[in-house]
Amino acid sequence: MITPLIRLAGVGKRYGGGELVLDGVDLTVPAACVVGILGANGSGKSTLLRILAGVSRASLGSVEGTPSIGYLPDRFPGGQRLSARSYLRHLARMRGLADLSAIDPLLERLALVGGPDAQLRTLSKGNAQKVGLAQAVLPRPDLLILDEPWSGLDGGTHAVLGELVAETRARGASVVFTDHRPAVVREHADAVHRIEGGRLTAVGDPAETEPATRIVLAGTGTDWTAEPGVRHAIAEGSRVVLTVDATSADAVLLRALSGGWSVREVAPCSP
Amino acid sequence: MLAVSRYYLALLGHSQRYLPAVLAYLALSVILYSDPHSPVLPLYGVSSGALVVLGCWLTIAVLDIEDPVQRLVTLSHARSRLRTIGGAVLAVFGCLVVLTVITLAWSAIRTWQLNWDAFGVCLLALPASGLLGIAIGLPCSRLLVGRIGWTVLAAVLALGLVLLGKWVPLVHPLITALTNGAPYVGALVLAVVTSVVALGVSAGVVGWLAGRRA
Numbered sequence A: 001m002i003t004p005l006i007r008l009a010g011v012g013k014r015y016g017g018g019e020l021v022l023d024g025v026d027l028t029v030p031a032a033c034v035v036g037i038l039g040a041n042g043s044g045k046s047t048l049l050r051i052l053a054g055v056s057r058a059s060l061g062s063v064e065g066t067p068s069i070g071y072l073p074d075r076f077p078g079g080q081r082l083s084a085r086s087y088l089r090h091l092a093r094m095r096g097l098a099d100l101s102a103i104d105p106l107l108e109r110l111a112l113v114g115g116p117d118a119q120l121r122t123l124s125k126g127n128a129q130k131v132g133l134a135q136a137v138l139p140r141p142d143l144l145i146l147d148e149p150w151s152g153l154d155g156g157t158h159a160v161l162g163e164l165v166a167e168t169r170a171r172g173a174s175v176v177f178t179d180h181r182p183a184v185v186r187e188h189a190d191a192v193h194r195i196e197g198g199r200l201t202a203v204g205d206p207a208e209t210e211p212a213t214r215i216v217l218a219g220t221g222t223d224w225t226a227e228p229g230v231r232h233a234i235a236e237g238s239r240v241v242l243t244v245d246a247t248s249a250d251a252v253l254l255r256a257l258s259g260g261w262s263v264r265e266v267a268p269c270s271p
Numbered sequence B: 001m002l003a004v005s006r007y008y009l010a011l012l013g014h015s016q017r018y019l020p021a022v023l024a025y026l027a028l029s030v031i032l033y034s035d036p037h038s039p040v041l042p043l044y045g046v047s048s049g050a051l052v053v054l055g056c057w058l059t060i061a062v063l064d065i066e067d068p069v070q071r072l073v074t075l076s077h078a079r080s081r082l083r084t085i086g087g088a089v090l091a092v093f094g095c096l097v098v099l100t101v102i103t104l105a106w107s108a109i110r111t112w113q114l115n116w117d118a119f120g121v122c123l124l125a126l127p128a129s130g131l132l133g134i135a136i137g138l139p140c141s142r143l144l145v146g147r148i149g150w151t152v153l154a155a156v157l158a159l160g161l162v163l164l165g166k167w168v169p170l171v172h173p174l175i176t177a178l179t180n181g182a183p184y185v186g187a188l189v190l191a192v193v194t195s196v197v198a199l200g201v202s203a204g205v206v207g208w209l210a211g212r213r214a
Helices: A045-053 A084-094 A103-109 A125-137 A155-170 A182-188 A246-258 B002-015 B019-032 B040-064 B068-078 B081-111 B116-140 B148-164 B172-180 B185-213
Strands: A004-014 A020-030 A034-039 A060-064 A069-072 A143-146 A174-179 A191-196 A199-202 A212-218 A230-236 A239-245 A262-268
Touching: A004 A045, A020 A045, A020 A060, A020 A174, A034 A045, A034 A182, A045 A069, A045 A143, A045 A174, A045 B068, A069 A125, A069 B068, A084 A103, A084 A125, A084 B002, A084 B068, A103 A125, A125 A143, A125 A155, A125 B068, A143 A155, A155 A174, A155 A182, A155 A230, A155 A262, A174 A182, A182 A230, A182 A239, A212 A246, A239 A246, A246 A262, B002 B040, B002 B068, B002 B081, B019 B040, B019 B081, B040 B081, B040 B116, B040 B148, B040 B172, B068 B081, B081 B116, B081 B185, B116 B148, B116 B172, B116 B185, B148 B172, B172 B185
Parallel strands: A020 A199, A034 A174, A034 A191, A069 A143, A143 A174
Antiparallel strands: A004 A020, A004 A060, A191 A199, A212 A239, A212 A262, A230 A239
């Protein structure tokens, strides 16, 4: 039996004396799993993630499990005169990290405009979001919680974020993220939930619950959406990210290689 | 908590929000200790009152720098609301200790006298007053009060009550005793004890209320 990293049971949340923003939420996050939460604006996504991150207290129900957490809020404000590097160093020290050498390469990988010396207050929304993303992944937490992480990021950083999510899962940690776009959630998540009116339900499309494989290819020429076994195909520059039925993965790889594509990554999408 | 404290000190230093209050305090000290023949105990009484205000100012300044959303990020790294509040308190208290030492050194240089009893009073009275200022600043800060106008109003009222209210047994008895040349030992002990207790109660209540509202 897999031990859950964190489990929410019957969680409800109300602010002040107002109505319940979340109501009866049950959610289990196992290790090495990417959980995507779909929901419209005001549906309670951010509140749910704040409770998971331990920065907000549930009014009802229980939260079991205390994994180390990296948390990216829905908007990362910045606004201070501290440089990005200095800010990340301070946060890393709060975690007790002694080796701070990963900061500059991470910011470089995220293509932060202005580099590590850029002051937080000078950053655009997208670049501030990159610093926010960096502070969340830097301590290599057991559970990475990302609130609409793709919002405001440029196309290049979308791919990097996808890689960071995949790397987090590959090292045995889990990711919970929200977005309002089903295609984005399904592309990256092993398990998908939908939140509406403060209630969370698992997305029950049987086709989506079958084991799937994520294949990243580099090249041009084939319309992968028409290929058998391919659920989704999302182009990212010169690369294509495919989500395929696990049973069709070998056949898709064979077609890709014989068609002159380069296989960059193959990973299971389901736990 | 030291890492949180260093972070808040860095924020405060970069924001320069400390400057108006610190410069005003330093100007007051220059004026107060300008006469080398004046007895220093009444002057320490005035400095104590000033440090209550300064402690309150710096606490509000350091806690209001962060956007509420960014404070959540800091909280997720510090992993405890009391640790973030403790870090802010420690950062402000460090600033107040530095100002106490500056006050002490300046008064000693001006009078060219080593009055150890008076120095002892200074080293206890000023930090105790600063702690009380921090205790007042915590509930007036953005942790509980969302709008700066209400923050200013609440802080001014609380400071006026503590500094001028004869029936409030915090630092008022000490300031009165020092400035009037009356016996001050009992008032000093009272100020030190009540300041520490007030800070503990303030930090605990503010942390609990902020947690409930989050």
